[in-house]
Amino acid sequence: MPVGTVASVKGVSQDILEELGVQILLGNTYHLYLRPGVGQVRQLGGLHRFMAWPRAILTDSGGFQVFSLNELRKVTEEGVTFRSHLDGSAHFFSPESAMEAQIGLGADIMMAFDECTEFPADRERARQSMELTLGWAARSKKYFEAHKREVPWATDHIAPGVPTWAGERNLAGGGDDHKIAGQNLAELRSAGQVRTPAPTQTQALFGIVQGGMDPALRRESAERTVEIGFPGYAIGGLSVGEPRAVTREMVEATLPHLPADKPRYLMGVGTPEEIAEYANAGIDMMDCVLPTRAARHGLLFTSQGRLSIKQARFASDQGPLDSNCGCRVCRRYSRAYLRHLYAANEVLAQVLNTVHNLSFYLDTMRSVRHSIALGNRAQLLSGEQSGVKP
Amino acid sequence: MPVGTVASVKGVSQDILEELGVQILLGNTYHLYLRPGVGQVRQLGGLHRFMAWPRAILTDSGGFQVFSLNELRKVTEEGVTFRSHLDGSAHFFSPESAMEAQIGLGADIMMAFDECTEFPADRERARQSMELTLGWAARSKKYFEAHKREVPWATDHIAPGVPTWAGERNLAGGGDDHKIAGQNLAELRSAGQVRTPAPTQTQALFGIVQGGMDPALRRESAERTVEIGFPGYAIGGLSVGEPRAVTREMVEATLPHLPADKPRYLMGVGTPEEIAEYANAGIDMMDCVLPTRAARHGLLFTSQGRLSIKQARFASDQGPLDSNCGCRVCRRYSRAYLRHLYAANEVLAQVLNTVHNLSFYLDTMRSVRHSIALGNRAQLLSGEQSGVKP
Numbered sequence: 001m002p003v004g005t006v007a008s009v010k011g012v013s014q015d016i017l018e019e020l021g022v023q024i025l026l027g028n029t030y031h032l033y034l035r036p037g038v039g040q041v042r043q044l045g046g047l048h049r050f051m052a053w054p055r056a057i058l059t060d061s062g063g064f065q066v067f068s069l070n071e072l073r074k075v076t077e078e079g080v081t082f083r084s085h086l087d088g089s090a091h092f093f094s095p096e097s098a099m100e101a102q103i104g105l106g107a108d109i110m111m112a113f114d115e116c117t118e119f120p121a122d123r124e125r126a127r128q129s130m131e132l133t134l135g136w137a138a139r140s141k142k143y144f145e146a147h148k149r150e151v152p153w154a155t156d157h158i159a160p161g162v163p164t165w166a167g168e169r170n171l172a173g174g175g176d177d178h179k180i181a182g183q184n185l186a187e188l189r190s191a192g193q194v195r196t197p198a199p200t201q202t203q204a205l206f207g208i209v210q211g212g213m214d215p216a217l218r219r220e221s222a223e224r225t226v227e228i229g230f231p232g233y234a235i236g237g238l239s240v241g242e243p244r245a246v247t248r249e250m251v252e253a254t255l256p257h258l259p260a261d262k263p264r265y266l267m268g269v270g271t272p273e274e275i276a277e278y279a280n281a282g283i284d285m286m287d288c289v290l291p292t293r294a295a296r297h298g299l300l301f302t303s304q305g306r307l308s309i310k311q312a313r314f315a316s317d318q319g320p321l322d323s324n325c326g327c328r329v330c331r332r333y334s335r336a337y338l339r340h341l342y343a344a345n346e347v348l349a350q351v352l353n354t355v356h357n358l359s360f361y362l363d364t365m366r367s368v369r370h371s372i373a374l375g376n377r378a379q380l381l382s383g384e385q386s387g388v389k390p
Numbered sequence: 391m392p393v394g395t396v397a398s399v400k401g402v403s404q405d406i407l408e409e410l411g412v413q414i415l416l417g418n419t420y421h422l423y424l425r426p427g428v429g430q431v432r433q434l435g436g437l438h439r440f441m442a443w444p445r446a447i448l449t450d451s452g453g454f455q456v457f458s459l460n461e462l463r464k465v466t467e468e469g470v471t472f473r474s475h476l477d478g479s480a481h482f483f484s485p486e487s488a489m490e491a492q493i494g495l496g497a498d499i500m501m502a503f504d505e506c507t508e509f510p511a512d513r514e515r516a517r518q519s520m521e522l523t524l525g526w527a528a529r530s531k532k533y534f535e536a537h538k539r540e541v542p543w544a545t546d547h548i549a550p551g552v553p554t555w556a557g558e559r560n561l562a563g564g565g566d567d568h569k570i571a572g573q574n575l576a577e578l579r580s581a582g583q584v585r586t587p588a589p590t591q592t593q594a595l596f597g598i599v600q601g602g603m604d605p606a607l608r609r610e611s612a613e614r615t616v617e618i619g620f621p622g623y624a625i626g627g628l629s630v631g632e633p634r635a636v637t638r639e640m641v642e643a644t645l646p647h648l649p650a651d652k653p654r655y656l657m658g659v660g661t662p663e664e665i666a667e668y669a670n671a672g673i674d675m676m677d678c679v680l681p682t683r684a685a686r687h688g689l690l691f692t693s694q695g696r697l698s699i700k701q702a703r704f705a706s707d708q709g710p711l712d713s714n715c716g717c718r719v720c721r722r723y724s725r726a727y728l729r730h731l732y733a734a735n736e737v738l739a740q741v742l743n744t745v746h747n748l749s750f751y752l753d754t755m756r757s758v759r760h761s762i763a764l765g766n767r768a769q770l771l772s773g774e775q776s777g778v779k780p
Contacts, residue, residue: 011737347401
């Protein structure tokens, strides 16, 4: 899931994302809450409509950035007080307000409000943090269940004029002649600009497993989160500075305790090698700023390994960036040109580098899906031959 | 002609430029000379190949930026000494070296080395500057005629090993098995990566008319430049701070003295209204940083006039940027989203804004061509009807 922080995967337009085969992207609730604001996005019909992205979106709860971007913060059982990194204004996030914000944004998948346990943390601290997250998970689910129909694209029949959120009229209420910012809902629908989900369709709220770097706590957190019950589960609190081997250990400690028939999402991971490894291990979804952020620093992933395009040795290299890559960048431009763009600080460097890195990541996942499918097919065939059900 | 300063129209990839219908773009010799360097571009096969642009390119001579970007410079009849704005290193441009640089870059059209007369300038100064430009025009043409076959994509048969420029082997010499940076010329040709012009095909060197803001000098400069003889002519030294009415006056004073059957290029102009006006008056080509630079500042041209997308009033505007525009930006994104991107300082703001502004400029020119064609057709029809040849 490419990270589209403030409703944009930096430098890459939505049609290029579609062409790359991006199926779902991530929006950061913390950033969108600050700018342009949840109310604004809600009023404009939700995040999909706002950014003209008809495919899937997942929003995080805001919890991580509240911790990572803010030194001055105060955590209580109630929630977290913090200051905007933009202008220093004071804000407060709780499980309830984080749910309200994400419902207003209207992503397909939203995340429970959790505490990303800092690293390192001793067992006592990791347990305390885990307990807080579990309490917050229950509150997240409770608020969500009570308010999930308030999503901007819901088509439930709610009487017009009944305020549902911050005094706003439910956008879908009132039938087809109800106006959204001056435009008739029926017109918008026929223009394909309104998603018309079934009345029972709502967002999916995923729970998040914490527990620090303690396998027993991880297991407990997983079991107790499953007990609360969510349609999908994430493993949070990793890639926070721990050694890679520990990350792997925690994933292995957690996975067996998450239902195999529900999506399993490893947050904030990773390199191309890691995403392939974890996907093969049973992880279904991952997000990471690495492909996009590295691209902006000229660090490009290729089938022959990473390279730093700024290096002088590429200045005369007429070959493609990656001869095994079929993306638009590799089919058209030379390394010499890409190197020049980066050295000249051209915006096109960021655009092309990002397009390639995303293509590389998505290709990697396609390969994993393909080999999983081949493995399944082989298994199926062998089962049929021996008369044993797979 | 969109300006692709250092081999890139800022933020917009070449495939999007093609889709927009860009037929020719401009490269700045001054910038390319400094970075990545003419030798580098030559070695990589010329500017088209370097930036993967198979359509037309025009390079300016470097004269303008030498003046506009450098306060400390020394002009003599020989040429101009100046310092790089990048690192302060000292350089020298003369008609000969400016031709050598442009031949090395290999654009389809290149410009004579001229002095862009400062504004304001009294008659004496304008005459002196004009005389310098005329002398330089003759020297430009002389050097060009002697060295035009040294263009990187020439297919003349020059014996391999004979140094032609800065000791470099002529890339085309030696036949198909001659290597260009390790790749066989025949391989490159069959991959469609080498332009194979006829042996007589070379670049076109255009002359430039100066004369300050004096109609008589402008006329004299035009006549004497035509006397030297070029396949096309530009009107330079305008849009340097003079009132618009004076620009128009100078164009009107010059046009009648430039051959109507050769391209007439007005440099550095203008707004959408101006480019339509001058195109209708007989100008064939124009370049201006306005569409791209304004875009980066959120200033967008629409069929209803200019707007500044950063304004708060657009924050809730769900409509397209320009309802009369068919570009990818207007067909997909709302003003609210574009405004958000700009306010959030997102790179995508620059990309989308530039795509729209370029589309608007190119649409404007398409309309002018269409009405000219209609006018011609009407004239033709009326001529046929009355038996008078048009």
